[in-house]
Amino acid sequence: MASIKDFTWHKGITAKDLVGSFGNVGLQSSELHKAAETIIRMKKASAKIYLTFTSNLVTSGLRGFFAQLIRLGLVDAIVTTVGGLEEDVMKAKGEQFDLGTFESNDYALYEKGINRVGNIQIKNESYAKFEECIIPILEKSYIKKKRWAPCDLLASIGGMLTDKDSILYQASKHNIPVFCPAITDGAFGFHLFMLQQKYPDFVVDVVQDFKRLLLMSSQDELKGLIALGGGVSKHFAILGCLLNGGLNYAVYMTTARHTSGSLSGATTNEAKSWGKIKDDADAVTVIGDVSITFPLVMAHVLETLTEEGLLND
């Protein structure tokens, strides 16, 4: 059993060392340290790694970090919601989001054509840019074929981008599937609708994505999950793994609490009752804002894995 040890700062302390100390600090910092250890183990064991995140994290500067993680070979599948993917495209096309405040005069923002996500601001023009970019891509896609699995459509979009900080670009390049279980739930849904108005035989076949999810893992394979936030992204990844025998490794990072019985707040323990997570799995939940906890935990993970030569160049 580990002991609590007095943390002290030293000049030049690296993010890795800081997380290393957390193992003896207790409270959530120790859970964060355990999360780092768990991710390191899942990678060393060559588990298939599912990374899920909510849209607000793509609104934030973590978007380029997700792209980097794909590039470094740390991720085998992504599950997310469509709002973030729209923003990934906007940013890939050069749109810039601004840092504002959590307390704004929201009607004044509205009148200026600014949309708020927490303390981040997105201009209406960024949505116009998305529209301008996505319509020709969808047209081209329709010409190729009429019935699309969502993850193929997203791979096709990623293939037409050129921004190395783009999630869709990197996923497409590295052949990593991006699942989006509610593909119509955003501006993208509107453009899919417009295309179908024009070409009534255009179909987005969500059942094919389910099949893809199901087939990408097998019962024999080790499976690991890093779930950032909750919602359908988290659930869809867990579902796929459950149908293949359950997770061997699971790291949940969230602000949701377990007391309401929601899937977003459900702990790794609750998951064990379902067989979503194996009884002997490495599993840990870190409570906190992912914009802080995730870069911190991964700084430790990436440093360790790069020292052991386990990351792509």
Next chain:
Amino acid sequence: MASIKDFTWHKGITAKDLVGSFGNVGLQSSELHKAAETIIRMKKASAKIYLTFTSNLVTSGLRGFFAQLIRLGLVDAIVTTVGGLEEDVMKAKGEQFDLGTFESNDYALYEKGINRVGNIQIKNESYAKFEECIIPILEKSYIKKKRWAPCDLLASIGGMLTDKDSILYQASKHNIPVFCPAITDGAFGFHLFMLQQKYPDFVVDVVQDFKRLLLMSSQDELKGLIALGGGVSKHFAILGCLLNGGLNYAVYMTTARHTSGSLSGATTNEAKSWGKIKDDADAVTVIGDVSITFPLVMAHVLETLTEEGLLND
């Protein structure tokens, strides 16, 4: 400006009176009172009312209450996730869920074939019962047509149920659309996949649901939202209303917080920056567990509306 008044209990106090007092108690109880007033106003103004909820609420005993609200004519559209709809079918077929505890030995539950959702327990047999029921329904549906909008498929399922406490049954009977933006994200997804394996031309056309959502409201109409919990359910309803000029009334009831910038925790203020909610809308957020706050707020609402003859018999 209202004053804070000392609350005192009296013998036989009704739920309506209790909520009435809350208007002068302050803190979240006053927000709850404001929510009741807002829902009463949206109904009196004949606004189109969107009700969204997360699956865990259907796991709970609120499921029959949602069915009752449809029956009473308080709801014009429902948006939810598929897990809850599966459970609605299980319960319609006589399956019973049990009350356990939040702290369980989850592996012991697993070995007994019991799945935990907070302090509620679902047996594996309930999933077997769902399977047994849903496969012939899906087969019959495929015979009728090959390409289904999710909300038509759900209406079709509701039409084959007979339980007056079922959400799908009441929605089908009263012609209320049930939207499910991530229709494959559950056991239902697996059965859709099996059907498509058997009949490759079977298609679930999610874009049609987007069209349905878009067309069901117009710019002219008043629109109200009651969002219980967050996630895609909340977002999809907001999106539909945004594309039709924004909401005139909005009640958010949730435990999520705004500090992470997630849509689940986004306040009605943040929504105004997007034009999701009109600047002069009646809008209120109640923080708390929906299993407590929603029945309480609605006890006040229904009592008031029934006195005014505004509910169905």
Next chain:
Amino acid sequence: MASIKDFTWHKGITAKDLVGSFGNVGLQSSELHKAAETIIRMKKASAKIYLTFTSNLVTSGLRGFFAQLIRLGLVDAIVTTVGGLEEDVMKAKGEQFDLGTFESNDYALYEKGINRVGNIQIKNESYAKFEECIIPILEKSYIKKKRWAPCDLLASIGGMLTDKDSILYQASKHNIPVFCPAITDGAFGFHLFMLQQKYPDFVVDVVQDFKRLLLMSSQDELKGLIALGGGVSKHFAILGCLLNGGLNYAVYMTTARHTSGSLSGATTNEAKSWGKIKDDADAVTVIGDVSITFPLVMAHVLETLTEEGLLND
């Protein structure tokens, strides 16, 4: 094991019936029902009941309700913080607090001499009224004796008030001790300081309160706690009971979470490791805003106890 049952509303539903239904709804509503049952049992068993609350609840309209609970004979000791007691005096002297909003222009409020507590507003004049009232009371007290236990001083203040909705008035009248472990942490502290400047031999002897707390319970007696919110109020009551063999009944109602290891968020389980709560105790934690959950739970409790003739007239 209880089953989950579909809740349905009926015309004229009482608060008691609503809470009664909650026992089969699940999630936090079932915990709230369990809290009601626990409080009923502690009263029926003639346990000594400690009620603790934070200042913001006295700012709210629950202040008169706490006074009513003392009058009805439901409470044997109170523990709270000094800010609320100051406000109890202000209200006893006719000051009125107003309902505002959680999002205010706080500097504008400041310029108008208005202080905000969540969505409740307190005018500077209310503090002036407190000062005007408390100075002569303190002077009179000093004349009586020079060394005061805080709970005697508070009883003495209560004895000079006449408002039946006042906590201090009712506590004084019914001989219920009001403990305030941080008696100087507010405007009251400033007035104590001014008195000591004038009379250097004036002493507030906090150790005497500890003795009082310790002696008021015995090892043999049954002990119950209703802790609303956390902080020193909750801890001081628990401490007193721990030193007398631990609690037989405990109801925690709070929004704090257990994940940070704070006493405020500590669950009744954690308390068992300390012997604060006996292993076989009735113990339950209800997560939610106390301004909603407490009146609701008590509506059930008081209705039941009054039917059984267990309340004072």
Next chain:
Amino acid sequence: MASIKDFTWHKGITAKDLVGSFGNVGLQSSELHKAAETIIRMKKASAKIYLTFTSNLVTSGLRGFFAQLIRLGLVDAIVTTVGGLEEDVMKAKGEQFDLGTFESNDYALYEKGINRVGNIQIKNESYAKFEECIIPILEKSYIKKKRWAPCDLLASIGGMLTDKDSILYQASKHNIPVFCPAITDGAFGFHLFMLQQKYPDFVVDVVQDFKRLLLMSSQDELKGLIALGGGVSKHFAILGCLLNGGLNYAVYMTTARHTSGSLSGATTNEAKSWGKIKDDADAVTVIGDVSITFPLVMAHVLETLTEEGLLND
């Protein structure tokens, strides 16, 4: 206005650089960055700095870090609760706390004589060690004088310790007052009681601490607050500063939310309505577990200040 920029990891990234990047990541990470900038500014401006924290943080490994901050000259006054100070003494006497889990069999722990604070475990022997140490210290103190201000008593205890990682030791050595507004609310209270039983003229004069707090700052001086967690510690420091014209700098780090109107969750905005924080003050609230956010923010602060030669050797 700052832009959101894609964060990417690089080999050897320091904690300082990580926090530096956070300024462009958005969500809570940007607030954390703002907190670091604010603390740097308060130190550069030679503001008097109040540091407040809750007991659980002393239970954790942050205890040695608080001691280090005093040693480095970053803190001018401390406000905390007594439980943590007891644990500071235990640790100074060589007691070791262990890292456990948040989900424990708490009755089994009780039977083993282990007390749980979140995921940290304290043995009963550690309390015995505290008793053994504190009784002679109190006896000696009584011989010196009969009437003690709490902060003098705590300084006297610190003076009898020798552990450089002890908060009380460093505070005593550097002449930094440690305020504890609820000095009897813990095991220490019991020992004070026992001493008073033996020597009835022994008095802990809490009003003297109020005076000390009031006199330590003046209206002219710049004042900064770093409040970790809430409760009386946070409130007492704010109160002292309010009476001296309000804070010029304020950093709140907490998990509590503003929606219940508690002081613990009160934002820096709410504080402005009271004049607790000046309108033009640098003020920021960081939501998250302090065991993670505080070492991270301070790693940036200390690195910057040491580069500028603003820390003690």
